[in-house]
Amino acid sequence: MDYKVEEKSAPGRDKVEVLGATFEEGRPEVGGEAGKWRQKLGTREEKLKYLQTGERYWYSKEWFGSEKRKNPA
Amino acid sequence: MAEEKETKSIDQVTVEMIEKAAQDGVRVVFSRAETTKPCPIGAEGSCCSICAMGPCRVPLPKGKEETPEEKKKRTGVCGATAETIAARNFLRKIAAGAAAHGDHGRRVVEAFLLAARGEAPEFQIKDEQKLLQLALDLGIDIGDRSNNEIAVDIGETLIKEFGKQEGELLFLKRAPLKRQEIWRQQGVAPRGIDREVVEAMHRTHMGVDQDYQNLLKQGARAALADGWGGSMIATELQDILFGTPAPVYSQINLGVLKPDEVNLIIHGHEPQLAEMLAVVAQDAELVAYAKSKGAKGINLAGMCCTANEILMRHGVPIAGNFLQQELAIVTGAVEAMVVDVQCIMQGLVDVASCFHTKIITTDHRAKMEGATHMEFDDRHATESARAIIRAAIDNFPNRSQNVRIPDNRTGLIAGFSHETINYLLGGVFRASYRPLNDNIINGRIRGVAGVVGCNNVRVTHDNAHVIMVKELIKNDVLVLQTGCAAMACAKAGLLVPEAAAQYAGEGLASVCEAVGIPPVLHLGACIDNSRILIAATAMVKDGGLGDDLSDLPAAGAAPEWMSEKAISIGQYFVSSGVFTVFGVNWPTLGSKKVTDFLFKDMEDLYGGMWAFEPDPIKAAKLMIEQIDKKRKALGIDKARERVLYDMEMRRELEAA
């Protein structure tokens, strides 16, 4: 994605460059590809990785939730 | 029994079409309900007809306390008590509901296996990620194997869940660990889907299980085999075959029918045929064929849960919910209504005979006298779908002048699967339920409610759904919906992000606005209530809201229920630890003991219990009370009353 850099005045300094908004402005268009987020994950590795992070509740051992137990039920 | 309703529907489109039906002299469910009243003894579960010495009727005396002597005499010929009779009837409803969802699941696995083996070439693995997810769940090797190889293993593993005799259903492992322990302690972890249904039928045969608590225990087991078995299998494999739903915009109500196109309505529950029709309806050759018959195109619309399936995945508009099925035909603009299984009124054939509409049955398990049968074959899905669409097109020239399509349709956003909610709350890099849990803990969101289920002609159509849901969101309760309940609220304009500012409490509205979601989320068909189980489990596992589903500030409801599937769904929610309130009527009122067991004792055993309240505002209040009770137990009840101190107030405090 293209990053937008904005110039802002900072106290005690001249203008500084800061990173602008990283989201697309406006409302998403209805229909077409809108909302189709699963297509963002391309390869099998990406999908498995996503399962380990996004669905970590079931597929990752590396997190701390309500069920961190020594002996599984 | 709920009081006789005054108006037939809160939906003006429905009212308009009921009037048209009356003008045309067509009998529909609303008129039939005026002449056929419900049997009060059957309604309270006090009629037993399981042997030829009966039927025996053992109603609870009305308007007076029953003496112990009277109670003793209140038995069937065989001596069966009102308790046994009510519990048996209740268990049979669960068995039928679990069987319906289970058989749906089985058909999906069969289609899935055909697709995986390349024997149904039109069906393919659409969602590899969900395939991998199931492979992880079921311990199936992934490696470098092809999707189809993995899918064959998944299908073969899951088909065995139906006939399994021992052990536990595999998806039980997805539940919170504490919940699994509770099921094991109570002895209700289901072994196999079919086994629990068959055992329920055996135990309710004449002269078998005559202990109401033991009967209801099997009710829990059979219902869990639905929610964490048949329904969950159906949802998951449908996602793999047809795609996991993501947000999609569409429209609802009879106004989605088009005056100048061939209108084809798909009604029922299983999505294979509907998916194929959705694809084939865009076929240029068929569109040209429609034009050759004088139509401008082919317009596909859904009805009931099939509608939800293709809405969630394709944005196909919905013509209406359960009580609107006959009214769609009354418009005079429907060339064909294609049906498969479940919730299909036999009255459709009679109504269709007054118009040009063709009723097309497609499943060997569900034929109708007077309908045209065109069997849908998974192996030749496109061919079957094309033949059905051609039949609809051929019928277009038969449309008469008696057409009235109400000019009314409402926008909605659907497609909120568990996966999508998780993604929307956290993004691709850290999908998470954390923001939801945090907002529940800080009190912006008071709790979560599942409002699901049917329509019922004995109460005003859509009314209880809409009133209840508005009351819940006004009180900052995020609502998750499926089935005809979701359609009712969609028609009322509650399933769009703008509804948050208009109807939701300040806290819920602020969260909805930040995430960009409606205050009422549409999770799919009734089978997809399994998505609610998984979403609730994710909330538990994320932490901060206890370690079991029964700890969550959550409640469930089916304010306009009518089908046995709804009872099965309610029972699996209660047995999973969720307070669940039903409206309309309650099928065990003939036995105080059975009703008390369901409404009180189940909470001690499972952490969840049933309730009955036909008034939707009072029912919503019961749900909110329950949510507040859970908040208190979690120690987060104070968060809602918190005061934000600014610096000046802090200084004042320190000085004091």
Ligand code: SF4
């Ligand atoms: S089983 Fe008993 S209560 Fe039921 S119909 Fe037969 S005799 Fe009557």
